[in-house]
Amino acid sequence: MVHDYVAALTLVETDFFGRVQEVAEQDITYLKLLDQVKAGEIRKYWIEDGILYAKGGRSFIPSGALRNDLLKDTHDSQWAGHTVVNRMMDLLSRKFYWPNMDQDVEKYVKTCLVCHLDKSELTKEAGLLQPLSIPERPWKSISMDFILGFPNVGGMASILIVVDMFSKYADLIVAPKVFTAEHVAELFLKDVIKYLGYSVHWTIVDSVFQPDGVQTEVFHGQSSSN
The missing domain is CATH 1.10.340.70 (Endonuclease III; domain 1)
Structure with a gap:
């Protein structure tokens, strides 16, 4: 319906x-x-x-x-x-x-930033990476991206974007200007896992975009299962 x-x-x-x-x-x-x-x-x-x-x-x-x-x-x-x-x-x-x-x-x-990110995944050149399966329910597979280059306010100058690949729902999380993998993990646990719990399968796609939407670097990680 x-x-x-x-x-x-x-x-x-x-x-x-x-x-x-x-x-x-x-x-x-x-x-x-x-x-x-x-x-x-x-x-x-x-x-x-x-x-x-x-x-x-x-x-x-x-x-x-x-x-x-x-x-x-x-x-x-x-x-x-x-x-x-x-x-x-x-x-x-x-x-x-x-x-x-x-x-x-x-x-x-x-x-729309989320639509741009989704389009970039669909149009990027084929490589040797394993194809990502289509998730059958919300929050089973996600993508994570960063927007950089914002004015520094209280040490925060970037945004971590977590997108549910099933519904395309996006969660935008304020992040530091300089961050490590540990920082990203902490933000993910605090703002996503805290409310959704652990999923069976997480797919990580890391892209770096400037505020004007121009893609500057892309890294596509191979999917893994728990």
């Missing part, structure tokens, strides 16, 4: 329409549209409870934080599984509308 995820987003928000009205106060274009619809100058939108609606009964989302939250929830959530552009657009456009939504969706997917 395919879950209607976007329809459920309004249930997750304790006051979704309140958020729409709050964000709308900062969107001059949205406020102008409200006035034009009230005056009968524009007929392709209508107003219910102070909120604009577009064709199909879709909520017109003002520019700002709420659009970003919807993009993030529709793409990054644990069960959404980092949807591709067409699927993400289909999900969002069922319940929501805003101008140039397709461009925003495409840009969001293109700049």
Whole structure:
């Protein structure tokens, strides 16, 4: 059964329409549209409870934080599984509308770090390494990557990314500017194992990326079983 995820987003928000009205106060274009619809100058939108609606009964989302939250929830959530552009657009456009939504969706997917990491694994040249089997359940197989080059804040200047290869769910962990294998093991135990327990099979893939997403070094470790 395919879950209607976007329809459920309004249930997750304790006051979704309140958020729409709050964000709308900062969107001059949205406020102008409200006035034009009230005056009968524009007929392709209508107003219910102070909120604009577009064709199909879709909520017109003002520019700002709420659009970003919807993009993030529709793409990054644990069960959404980092949807591709067409699927993400289909999900969002069922319940929501805003101008140039397709461009925003495409840009969001293109700049998604997890998707870039996953794509790099699929497109790298074949070697002598053993192929990784497709995991049959969440958190049986993971990848670990680092983003380097952030400003040093309290000794922290990098991010350890742990991705579940089944669901594509990512856990981002703040890490020191300089770290050793022992540091990585400590972070992994503290932020992943502590909550998930030990898995039967862990697959480690170590890649180093700059903040702009350019891959600078890749090391692919052979899988092992406990």
